[in-house]
Amino acid sequence: QVQLVESGGGLVQAGGSLRLSCAASGRTFSSYNMGWFRQVPGKEREFVAAINWSGGNTNYADSVKGRFTISRDNAKNMVYLQMNSLKPEDTAVYYCAGDPKILGLSTRASRYDYWGQGTQVTVSS
Numbered sequence: 001q002v003q004l005v006e007s008g009g010g011l012v013q014a015g016g017s018l019r020l021s022c023a024a025s026g027r028t029f030s031s032y033n034m035g036w037f038r039q040v041p042g043k044e045r046e047f048v049a050a051i052n053w054s055g056g057n058t059n060y061a062d063s064v065k066g067r068f069t070i071s072r073d074n075a076k077n078m079v080y081l082q083m084n085s086l087k088p089e090d091t092a093v094y095y096c097a098g099d100p101k102i103l104g105l106s107t108r109a110s111r112y113d114y115w116g117q118g119t120q121v122t123v124s125s
Contacts (some may be wrong), residue, residue, distance in 0.1 A: 007020070029074065033098075033101075033103075035097045035098075036070060048093050050106065095115055098112060
């Protein structure tokens with residue numbers, strides 16, 4: 001069992017940067033694949049990025065590729081999402097998610113069993 005708590009959201013101007021953090025509790029965190037998703041009201045939760053248990057494999061949505069970077073520190077039980085060159089369309093609630101299954105990285109929200117409460121990111125134009 002893992003509990004996830006996101007932080008680092010806020011208001012930023014277009015072109016700016018933010019770094020989201022996800023603090024995980026539980027001794028099995030280091031074996032989980034982790035992902036970041038985002039959601040705006042009235043829309044489905046959207047895949048942003050994922051990282052495998054070791055940090056050696058990552059995957060990104062086309063809309064954020066080259067601008068966002070996912071990373072993890074298993075010693076600190078942390079996952080990060082560095083967001084650069086932010087655009088107004090990046091505005092959403094961002095969620096950290098954990099997938100305990102020993103499978104490849106997934107872009108589907110249904111694959112992830114554990115979720116944080118979300119952190120709001122607002123990008124002004």
